[in-house]
Amino acid sequence: MSALFEALSARQGAVVEDAAIVHFGDPMREQRNLVTGSAVTLVSDRRVIEVAGEDRLTWLDSITSQALTQLRPGESTELLILDPQGRVEHAAGVLEDGSSAWLIADAPDAEGLVSWLQRMVFRSRATVSIRADLDLLGFFSGAAAEAVVTSAAAAPNGVPLVWADPWPAVQAGGHQYSQVSPHPAAEYQWRLAIVEADAAASAVSDLEVAGLIAADALRVAAWRPRWTSEVDERSLPHESDWIRTAVHLNKGCYRGQETVSKVHNLGHPPRRLAALHLDGSDDVLPAIGSAVFAGDSEVGRITSAARHFEDGPIALAILSRRAPMGDLVVHADGVEIAAAQQAIVPADAGATADVPRLTRLSRRPEGQDPRKA
Incomplete structure (x- = not known):
């Protein structure tokens, strides 16, 4: 020491x-x-x-x-x-x-x-x-x-x-x-x-x-x-909003850059980080890895949890992109903890995720010459 x-x-x-x-x-x-x-x-x-x-x-x-x-x-x-x-x-x-x-x-x-x-x-x-x-x-x-x-x-x-x-x-x-x-x-x-x-x-x-x-x-x-x-074995930087400080989107080539650009410009991250405000009535703080449910469906897990001096019990959770907004339930030590959700990374995250796609050539009207389209 x-x-x-x-x-x-x-x-x-x-x-x-x-x-x-x-x-x-x-x-x-x-x-x-x-x-x-x-x-x-x-x-x-x-x-x-x-x-x-x-x-x-x-x-x-x-x-x-x-x-x-x-x-x-x-x-x-x-x-x-x-x-x-x-x-x-x-x-x-x-x-x-x-x-x-x-x-x-x-x-x-x-x-x-x-x-x-x-x-x-x-x-x-x-x-x-x-x-x-x-x-x-x-x-x-x-x-x-x-x-x-x-x-x-x-x-x-x-x-x-x-x-x-x-x-x-x-x-x-x-x-x-x-x-x-x-x-x-x-x-x-x-x-x-x-x-x-x-x-x-x-x-x-x-x-x-x-x-x-x-x-x-x-x-x-x-x-x-x-x-x-x-971070786990599946984590993309987009999922936790880490691109805001740890990724430079305009720099030269590096390992993994193609996926970073593709997810950012074309697609949605498969998961998203959310902030949870936990019901503190049972005085149970969920452990890392505790399951998060929406109704009967498991939609994610707790990554961090703490008791804050102003906000009370709070947590971060990695959720499926398709997890619904609204209240969730955390299962911890046999206790069900109500959790109010606040999105950190929205389900539609991606800078240009909703840009219309060009029509594929194979879908052009029958007989149309693509060179004259």
Whole structure:
């Protein structure tokens, strides 16, 4: 365990599960402190990956969904790695410092992501490594925590390593399917600082602290997808509205691009992410994977669930595109939980999905010469 983990886990009320500090006794208060910018979270469920070498950005650009060649020192974005059918295999935040590109990946995905990247280096001047010596501190910008944590962030090349989550706004080359305005992510000013444990432990000693439960509740409320929860073996980026920040629709060729373009321009995603407001009368929070029903038909599953300090019990669910709008029911631990549905990705998502198709030649009136049509 790092010095930072030891220092924070020694705080009063700290509850540790699976080598992570999940809360400090009051997740609701911890959420409020995060939102006001007075608290920090040790984000031990993610890993830091360094991509060094002079070809790092052009190389990453050529194999991922994001346009990266013009990324300047201090700028943040995120990327996806897709399979040939356009399904999500890996996801990572990206921060450039002028000498290295720093990737932030969910811990269960990190080793697989690094292994895949290393196999793809070939003759490119790039190296990829997990930096187990570095920790991550999460916070919301705009108040005391930002100044303290930014000053404690590692800066091996003179640029403080603070990743700004791009989720609050549609990024260049992206597209938003959600029709809700304002989007609930508009105020989601989430930051992750890459820190050296010893220096950070002393720097944050006077700040409020929050656990991962509090941080995740704010993510769910912002409809922010994560690899750990919203991605399975079938996931397309369209289904969770991830094209708004992680896919550049106008960049050059990359693996999976054909499917991304086809679904975006011609078809509807087969599934769609929805936000659920849960009935809290039974005090049961559904587990990831809990089934979602419309009447007697199972139409999807829960991907994330949380108790929010203002909204109460909430969840994200991946549903069949044909799942009806309106109230649903979640089956969890033998309890049926009523759920009010709010569409994140509408059933007719697709930028030009309803453009009329050209008449096929085989359907022209009998005897008509197609060259004269």
